[in-house]
Every structure is written in C-alpha cells, then in structure tokens.
Amino acid sequence: IAWLDTGTHESFAQATNFIQTIEQRQGLKIACLEEIAFRMGYISMQKLESIAFSMKNSSYGDYLQKILKESEE
Missing domain, CATH: 1.20.5 (Single alpha-helices involved in coiled-coils or other helix-helix interfaces)
Structure with missing residues (x-):
C-alpha cells in the first residue's frame, strides 16, 4: 500500500x-474497477466481455481482453 x-x-x-x-x-x-468486480464475482465473464468490447480500440480494452483470456486458462 x-x-x-x-x-x-x-x-x-x-x-x-x-x-x-x-x-x-x-x-x-x-484500481481497474472492472477487473476487481470480475475477480470478486460481482460481474460475469459475459459482462466483462461486453465492457471490453465497448473499449476494443483502447489499451484499457486490451487489458480487459487479457484478463478474460487469463481467466479461461
């Protein structure tokens, strides 16, 4: 901290x-709020996919896509 x-x-x-x-x-x-919410079970993988897709042309969207790929492994 x-x-x-x-x-x-x-x-x-x-x-x-x-x-x-x-x-x-x-x-x-x-403090990636979407990542925190996903890892804590507050949002589903489908919701995170939707959020990542809406930001697909940004490095932030790329980061969310990376989180999704890692969770599938």
Missing part, C-alpha cells in the same frame, strides 16, 4: 509517474 499525496502539481506528477511505473513493470492496472 502506498500513500500518494496529490495536493500540488508536482506531487500529482510524481504520483502519476509512480502509477505508470508500477503498471508497466508488473503488467497490471492500478
């Missing part, structure tokens, strides 16, 4: 860089 102060422009930029670094290194999104 990390506390990210975003009260100034500089600290907001630092927090942004921190999140970007974590996501790139680990290949995971920070």
Whole structure:
C-alpha cells in the first residue's frame, strides 16, 4: 500500500509517474474497477466481455481482453 499525496502539481506528477511505473513493470492496472468486480464475482465473464468490447480500440480494452483470456486458462 502506498500513500500518494496529490495536493500540488508536482506531487500529482510524481504520483502519476509512480502509477505508470508500477503498471508497466508488473503488467497490471492500478484500481481497474472492472477487473476487481470480475475477480470478486460481482460481474460475469459475459459482462466483462461486453465492457471490453465497448473499449476494443483502447489499451484499457486490451487489458480487459487479457484478463478474460487469463481467466479461461
């Protein structure tokens, strides 16, 4: 768990860089609500597929597709 102060422009930029670094290194999104809801059973695979399809032309949609593929394995 990390506390990210975003009260100034500089600290907001630092927090942004921190999140970007974590996501790139680990290949995971920070606070991806659709992923959390799916993994906790709040939404079905079909619902996640629908959401991913609606975002198919974005890196976020690609990430959701990756989550779906991993869950099928």
